Amino acid sequence: MKNKNPVWTFFASVKLALFTLFFLATTSIIGTVIPQKETVQWYNEKYGEATANLFQVLAITPDMYSSVWFLSLLGLLCVNLIVCSIDRFPGVWRQITANNLDLSLNRLEKMSPQYSWQANDSRESTASSLKNSLQALGWKTEEQTSEDRTLLFAQKGAMTRTGVYIVHASILVIFAGAIIGSILGFKGMVMLPETRGTDKIQTFDDKAIVNLGFEVRCDRFDIEFYDNGMPKTYRSLLTILENGNIVAGYDRKEIVVNGPLSYKGITFYQSSYEPYQEFLVTITNKNTGLTETAITRYQQQHSLKDSGLRIGIINAKAIGQSVKNMKVWFADDDSEPSLFWLDNGEQATVERKKSSYTISAKQMYATGLQVAKDPGVWMVYIGCGLMILGLIIAFFMSHRRIWLLVHDTPSGKSAILMAGHANKNKGGFEKTFQALVQKINQNQDVLRS
Amino acid sequence: MDSSQLIGITTFTYLFSTILYAAIFIFKAGRLGIVATIFTIIAFLAQTVGIGLRWVESYQMGMGRAPLTNMYESVVFFAWTIIFIYLIIEWKFKTRIIGAFAVPFAFLAMAYASFSSNINKEITPLIPALQSNWLIAHVVTCFIGYAAFAVAAGLGIMYLMKNTSETRQTSNDSTLLGSLPPLKVIDDITHKTMVFGFLWLSIGIITGAIWANSAWGTYWSWDPKETWSLITWFFYAITLHARYTRGWGGTRIAWMSILGFISVIFTYYGVNFLLAGLHSYGSN
Numbered sequence: 001m002k003n004k005n006p007v008w009t010f011f012a013s014v015k016l017a018l019f020t021l022f023f024l025a026t027t028s029i030i031g032t033v034i035p036q037k038e039t040v041q042w043y044n045e046k047y048g049e050a051t052a053n054l055f056q057v058l059a060i061t062p063d064m065y066s067s068v069w070f071l072s073l074l075g076l077l078c079v080n081l082i083v084c085s086i087d088r089f090p091g092v093w094r095q096i097t098a099n100n101l102d103l104s105l106n107r108l109e110k111m112s113p114q115y116s117w118q119a120n121d122s123r124e125s126t127a128s129s130l131k132n133s134l135q136a137l138g139w140k141t142e143e144q145t146s147e148d149r150t151l152l153f154a155q156k157g158a159m160t161r162t163g164v165y166i167v168h169a170s171i172l173v174i175f176a177g178a179i180i181g182s183i184l185g186f187k188g189m190v191m192l193p194e195t196r197g198t199d200k201i202q203t204f205d206d207k208a209i210v211n212l213g214f215e216v217r218c219d220r221f222d223i224e225f226y227d228n229g230m231p232k233t234y235r236s237l238l239t240i241l242e243n244g245n246i247v248a249g250y251d252r253k254e255i256v257v258n259g260p261l262s263y264k265g266i267t268f269y270q271s272s273y274e275p276y277q278e279f280l281v282t283i284t285n286k287n288t289g290l291t292e293t294a295i296t297r298y299q300q301q302h303s304l305k306d307s308g309l310r311i312g313i314i315n316a317k318a319i320g321q322s323v324k325n326m327k328v329w330f331a332d333d334d335s336e337p338s339l340f341w342l343d344n345g346e347q348a349t350v351e352r353k354k355s356s357y358t359i360s361a362k363q364m365y366a367t368g369l370q371v372a373k374d375p376g377v378w379m380v381y382i383g384c385g386l387m388i389l390g391l392i393i394a395f396f397m398s399h400r401r402i403w404l405l406v407h408d409t410p411s412g413k414s415a416i417l418m419a420g421h422a423n424k425n426k427g428g429f430e431k432t433f434q435a436l437v438q439k440i441n442q443n444q445d446v447l448r449s
Numbered sequence: 450m451d452s453s454q455l456i457g458i459t460t461f462t463y464l465f466s467t468i469l470y471a472a473i474f475i476f477k478a479g480r481l482g483i484v485a486t487i488f489t490i491i492a493f494l495a496q497t498v499g500i501g502l503r504w505v506e507s508y509q510m511g512m513g514r515a516p517l518t519n520m521y522e523s524v525v526f527f528a529w530t531i532i533f534i535y536l537i538i539e540w541k542f543k544t545r546i547i548g549a550f551a552v553p554f555a556f557l558a559m560a561y562a563s564f565s566s567n568i569n570k571e572i573t574p575l576i577p578a579l580q581s582n583w584l585i586a587h588v589v590t591c592f593i594g595y596a597a598f599a600v601a602a603g604l605g606i607m608y609l610m611k612n613t614s615e616t617r618q619t620s621n622d623s624t625l626l627g628s629l630p631p632l633k634v635i636d637d638i639t640h641k642t643m644v645f646g647f648l649w650l651s652i653g654i655i656t657g658a659i660w661a662n663s664a665w666g667t668y669w670s671w672d673p674k675e676t677w678s679l680i681t682w683f684f685y686a687i688t689l690h691a692r693y694t695r696g697w698g699g700t701r702i703a704w705m706s707i708l709g710f711i712s713v714i715f716t717y718y719g720v721n722f723l724l725a726g727l728h729s730y731g732s733n
């Protein structure tokens with residue numbers, strides 16, 4: 001398997017890995033100091049034209065992290081990882097699947113930790129009792145007997161040698177997921193005024209229009225505040241429609257920040273909002289049961305189409321741009337109009353001479369939705385899971401092996417040489433080994449008596 | 450007593466712990482050892498209660514949120530985690546001198562949290578973007594990582610001090626630094642602490658990405674804070690590889706532990722104040 005091709009050796013080397021990681025780490029700093037994704041004018045104003053041009057030539061602006069040279073560095077890291085793994089993995093696999101009974105006495109005697117003692121029984125019965133004690137302690141043994149010696153072997157965690165490879169593979173899986181996402185996915189944004197829907201959105205990077213293939217409608221947007229005036233919740237009610245029909249299960253679904261809605265692989269995130277100086281009013285005539293909704297501008301009178309009722313919002317109290325409560329002016333055919341305060345989004349009952357009405361009103365908003373399709377994200381998450389799994393295996397688990405060589409002694413009894421090896425955490429293994437020696441000896445005593 | 454008083458007191462108890470551990474180290478007052486440990490455990494418990502109380506208070510104020518979401522709370526948690534990790538190391542490796550190099554970090558963090566005018570100690574409610582269990586997971590895991598790196602840096606400093614004194618004189622058993630654990634042991638604990646930190650930083654970056662994805666639909670946006678956490682991560686990855694595959698150890702690893710921690714500090718603190726980005730919520 002030794003491949004001497006210099007190109008191969010170059011890409012398989014850990015030195016290259018150290019170099020690439022170092023380069024990635026240091027160049028990444030640039031983009032944290034020079035703001036990214038600003039406009040050409042912005043850079044010109046901030047740094048002067050000459051410097052701004054230089055940045056652009058070096059692809060440090062506007063988006064260093066998707067520049068060819070930065071992506072090439074990431075690509076180099078991947079190639080390095082792949083080649084390095086292909087180069088080394090067969091060797092590791094041989095260690096995992098090795099026949100550990102095929103081992104020279106010489107190597108055994110040099111191994112540490114080791115321990116030897118004498119037993120009062122014949123080789124055969126000693127070996128079998130050792131085997132039993134090991135078995136009882138959770139070490140499954142293999143055995144090889146020749147004329148004058150019996151070799152027992154047991155191991156734990158052979159597969160943990162793959163831990164490092166799981167970590168390295170996980171990085172590739174994450175990259176693969178990211179690439180799938182950037183090729184097949186999109187990210188965009190749409191402002192949807194309440195009651196309005198859309199089947200198109202605009203992407204961030206190339207401002208392209210994407211057809212969603214269905215319609216998303218904003219039925220309602222609400223803001224809640226804490227007592228101190230900080231925003232507490234942004235909430236939209238979204239409805240998904242296909243060919244003008246509401247999709248079952250997607251009627252007035254609530255989304256909040258950190259609680260998005262997904263449909264057909266496209267996810268809508270609550271991201272911003274825009275308050276309007278318009279109000280959404282709903283009036284129900286309790287006598288006739290007629291319900292009408294309308295949008296009315298602030299401080300303008302609005303006549304409802306069917307009933308001829310007139311309504312207006314003549315005053316409002318707000319936190320910032322968000323109305324908390326408002327003064328409603330309302331009139332039907334007879335006599336004096338009604339004037340009353342109403343909390344935003346609440347409903348009031350108004351008794352008039354001929355009829356009684358329920359009236360609700362809320363400030364009109366547009367909800368700002370971030371819209372994303374990322375068919376690679378599950379792969380990124382699998383990669384992340386693998387990375388953590390691999391790190392735990394690589395850092396905290398080791399391949400532990402023990403050998404017990406039992407010989408005949410001239411007196412017809414037996415002598416035992418026990419040796420062990422761990423590929424990591426040797427100090428910890430030494431303790432395990434000593435404890436094992438002690439337990440085996442105790443068991444032997446028990447068996448003997 | 451309310452949580453801020455209790456947490457305020459913790460600052461002084463960690464100062465006192467620092468003095469005790471320094472006394473063990475400087476005056477070789479080994480008999481003080483158990484006193485230092487017990488005192489530190491009590492201080493740690495007091496801080497735990499303080500953090501818990503802050504949580505309860507947030508419920509009483511009608512916002513009910515984990516005490517882990519602004520600069521003040523994260524610094525306090527950072528100090529708490531340093532002490533936690535230190536106590537584990539003391540228990541596992543049976544050596545108290547390390548306290549003189551680790552506990553001061555907790556004290557400095559607490560002093561900063563308590564006295565800096567940059568830091569708002571009030572319990573403020575969470576804006577919508579921060580209302581996520583992933584955020585809690587993110588903060589907790591990152592800070593376990595950061596605290597481990599702080600302890601590793603303390604161990605690195607300890608290594609360098611002992612190393613300089615050993616190269617200057619032949620027998621150092623009688624000197625101050627002779628009481629430190631053997632260089633090989635310090636080196637080993639430094640490495641193990643960094644490995645521990647690396648695992649948690651990895652989980653921290655991942656949970657942060659998941660949080661961002663649930664809030665904005667983008668798990669990675671190269672904002673300065675994210676990028677710096679990645680830079681730090683690369684830095685420790687380099688350190689682990691250099692040790693594992695190129696046999697780096699001793700002085701080099703000690704320096705790496707210190708440089709790495711500087712990168713951590715910048716990720717955690719520098720970015721908030723010197724660079725702009727999504728995470729600027731932390732600056733109040």
Ligand code: HEM
Pocket residue numbers: 012013014017021077080081084164167168171391394395683686689690693694
């Ligand atoms: C950011 C990317 C990387 C991460 C997070 C990473 C992670 C790790 C980890 C955790 C270990 C185990 C160390 C230990 O047990 O103490 C390791 C070992 C190793 N890594 Fe990486 N690695 C990365 C990139 C690379 C690259 C690009 C190469 C390319 C050559 C590489 C080559 C190795 C080798 C050869 C080992 C030793 C494996 C062994 O002894 O069998 N790593 N890596």
